Amino acid sequence: MRLRFTKMQGAGNDFVVLDATAAPLPLGPAAYRLLGDRRFGVGADQILVVERATTPGIDFRYRIFNGASGAEVEQCGNGARCFVRFVHDRGLTTQRTVQVETINNRLALTLQDDGRVTVDMNQPVFEPARLPFDPSGLTPRLVNGFELWPLELPGASWPRVEIAAVSMGNPHAVQRVEDVDSAPVAEIGPLVEGHARFARRVNAGFLQVVSRREVRLRVYERDAGETLACGTGACAAVVAGIRLGWLDETVDVHTRGGLLTITWPGPGQPVWMTGPAEPVFEGEIELPEACLAPVAGA
Numbered sequence: 605m606r607l608r609f610t611k612m613q614g615a616g617n618d619f620v621v622l623d624a625t626a627a628p629l630p631l632g633p634a635a636y637r638l639l640g641d642r643r644f645g646v647g648a649d650q651i652l653v654v655e656r657a658t659t660p661g662i663d664f665r666y667r668i669f670n671g672a673s674g675a676e677v678e679q680c681g682n683g684a685r686c687f688v689r690f691v692h693d694r695g696l697t698t699q700r701t702v703q704v705e706t707i708n709n710r711l712a713l714t715l716q717d718d719g720r721v722t723v724d725m726n727q728p729v730f731e732p733a734r735l736p737f738d739p740s741g742l743t744p745r746l747v748n749g750f751e752l753w754p755l756e757l758p759g760a761s762w763p764r765v766e767i768a769a770v771s772m773g774n775p776h777a778v779q780r781v782e783d784v785d786s787a788p789v790a791e792i793g794p795l796v797e798g799h800a801r802f803a804r805r806v807n808a809g810f811l812q813v814v815s816r817r818e819v820r821l822r823v824y825e826r827d828a829g830e831t832l833a834c835g836t837g838a839c840a841a842v843v844a845g846i847r848l849g850w851l852d853e854t855v856d857v858h859t860r861g862g863l864l865t866i867t868w869p870g871p872g873q874p875v876w877m878t879g880p881a882e883p884v885f886e887g888e889i890e891l892p893e894a895c896l897a898p899v900a901g902a
């Protein structure tokens with residue numbers, strides 16, 4: 605099967621975006637892995653599939669698959685911005701603000717005049733069970749009334765870290781570091797990502813606070829390794845920093861791939877993310893029969 609795709613990036617977090625608005629695509633996990641593969645396929649951190657929504661009031665549905673595993677995930681902040689740029693560039697909508705649903709969330713996205721996209725990322729969730737994170741037997745350190753949980757990493761160069769647990773629809777464990785450049789992200793990231801207390805694994809964020817309005821962030825993403833930027837990771841890190849009393853309401857987040865601006869007015873309020881979304885190139889790829897999967901309901 606020959607498949608048309610658009611390669612996009614948002615702050616260097618890259619995507620293969622597929623248009624399934626006309627008809628469902630017969631793709632399975634092997635196809636998503638091939639599309640994500642930087643040597644044998646196209647190469648992307650995540651694959652985004654754009655579909656028409658069936659829910660009243662919602663314009664589109666978009667599905668997210670981690671390129672390394674082909675597994676479907678709940679949320680992707682940088683992907684959301686690329687999604688809205690994609691539906692505009694392809695003429696699938698002329699609305700500046702688009703309502704979209706993912707497998708567990710609804711988002712409102714607005715394309716700005718300067719080409720950047722602002723996303724209402726919904727409210728963060730802190731209940732450990734909803735990540736899911738199992739804190740049984742742990743005593744948190746309360747900072748500004750918010751929990752920092754100890755996590756043991758036996759044998760690691762940092763054998764005990766402290767994390768804030770935040771869900772932005774997908775799970776995040778955020779730890780503060782002195783300097784993101786020297787933090788051992790490649791070593792500690794996978795140990796946190798696969799820690800037994802996170803039953804569905806977790807995205808591991810490393811947050812350096814530069815000032816109350818500026819941070820630097822690296823994220824070792826679940827199923828993807830370290831990416832150049834993680835939108836939900838930026839939201840989770842800023843929300844954690846605000847709850848812990850370190851940050852103001854609006855914060856510039858410097859990632860290795862670009863700048864994201866996150867605003868969170870506080871509990872009960874949604875998180876707002878603004879950042880870039882750029883097409884890189886378009887192409888076609890031949891997918892072997894073995895990658896294909898039956899279309900649900902066909």
Ligand SMILES: N[C@@H](CCC[C@H](N)C(=O)O)C(=O)O
Nearest residue numbers: 680681682774826834835836
């Ligand atoms: N890059 C993303 C997050 C993608 C999903 C993540 N790897 C997960 O498994 O939850 C973002 O920009 O938010």
